[in-house]
Amino acid sequence: MRTIVITGGTDGMGAALARHFLDAGDRVVVIGRSRAKFEALQQVPNNRAEFIAADLSSVAESRDIVRRLRSRYERIDALVLAASFIRQRRHVTAEGHEASWILFFVSKYLFVTGLADRLGAAARPIVVNTAVPGARADAIDFDDLGMSRRFSFARSNAQQRRANELLGLLATGHDPRLAYVTWGPSGLVRTGFAGEVGPAMKISAAVLGTLVGTRPESAVRPIIDLIDTPVPGRAAYRGAKKRPLVTGDHDREDIARLVQVVEHELG
Numbered sequence: 001m002r003t004i005v006i007t008g009g010t011d012g013m014g015a016a017l018a019r020h021f022l023d024a025g026d027r028v029v030v031i032g033r034s035r036a037k038f039e040a041l042q043q044v045p046n047n048r049a050e051f052i053a054a055d056l057s058s059v060a061e062s063r064d065i066v067r068r069l070r071s072r073y074e075r076i077d078a079l080v081l082a083a084s085f086i087r088q089r090r091h092v093t094a095e096g097h098e099a100s101w102i103l104f105f106v107s108k109y110l111f112v113t114g115l116a117d118r119l120g121a122a123a124r125p126i127v128v129n130t131a132v133p134g135a136r137a138d139a140i141d142f143d144d145l146g147m148s149r150r151f152s153f154a155r156s157n158a159q160q161r162r163a164n165e166l167l168g169l170l171a172t173g174h175d176p177r178l179a180y181v182t183w184g185p186s187g188l189v190r191t192g193f194a195g196e197v198g199p200a201m202k203i204s205a206a207v208l209g210t211l212v213g214t215r216p217e218s219a220v221r222p223i224i225d226l227i228d229t230p231v232p233g234r235a236a237y238r239g240a241k242k243r244p245l246v247t248g249d250h251d252r253e254d255i256a257r258l259v260q261v262v263e264h265e266l267g
């Protein structure tokens with residue numbers, strides 16, 4: 001039986017994946033904030049589904065979840081990183097960090113690095129990181145990762161997407177057998193779009209989602225195929241379509257620098 005860990009597995013695409021893999025007979029560990037949503041996932045409660053409540057915009061909680069996963073599971077076959085809470089404005093957490101940077105990158109970094117040996121124990125390990133690939137190679141502001149000076153939604157989004165692509169270099173460098181995929185849907189998906197956004201973004205997401213959005217169950221089909229037949233190494237996908245990885249002149253230096261700055265900031 002495979003063990004599949006899904007952050008953001010209580011809603012949207014993460015929930016569609018959780019339902020699919022539970023139906024397929026896998027053990028699924030769902031991480032999110034709402035136990036009620038988790039319970040609604042399962043038609044019939046079964047002992048292959050586990051829920052761990054966590055706010056992944058907290059560094060302490062992200063670390064704690066990694067510790068708990070490590071103590072419970074010797075092997076993790078697939079790690080899906082799909083937690084999402086869209087903030088249009090800069091928000092500082094009680095820990096003093098910029099919330100989106102922690103949720104969309106630092107927490108993922110802690111999962112990928114902290115669970116590396118558990119993934120390494122699987123025959124065909126895979127990480128699917130739902131960070132839309134294709135951000136510019138120079139999108140990271142190394143001197144101000146929390147964007148205290150020039151925050152904008154677009155800059156923050158591009159920075160975390162680029163950082164997540166670079167994270168694949170670190171992960172596959174550590175374990176060349178690992179498949180590491182940065183994945184975004186091919187178009188809008190009809191999900192809850194959890195977040196704190198202005199009325200314009202909220203209305204356009206709701207209207208467009210209803211008019212042209214794909215159902216989460218359909219949108220995640222390519223992720224299911226990737227998890228069922230993982231290919232070692234890094235890859236980028238939009239829907240089922242493979243995209244070229246963005247490569248910059250200094251990718252290896254950039255990921256080393258990113259790790260250094262993040263570790264320094266985490267203390």
Ligand SMILES: NC(=O)c1ccc[n+]([C@@H]2O[C@H](COP(=O)([O-])OP(=O)(O)OC[C@H]3O[C@@H](n4cnc5c(N)ncnc54)[C@H](OP(=O)(O)O)[C@@H]3O)[C@@H](O)[C@H]2O)c1
Binds near residue numbers: 033
């Ligand atoms: N939907 C789209 O069209 C679209 C387009 C491009 C990219 N994506 C990406 O695809 C991924 C999935 O998106 P989605 O639209 O399916 O998401 P969604 O329906 O908004 O669901 C978000 C999930 O994240 C969890 N979550 C939110 N804040 C959290 C926190 N602080 N700590 C832990 N879990 C948290 C939620 O669980 P609780 O409610 O239980 O906390 C929920 O399970 C995301 O990475 C998103 O950026 C989506």
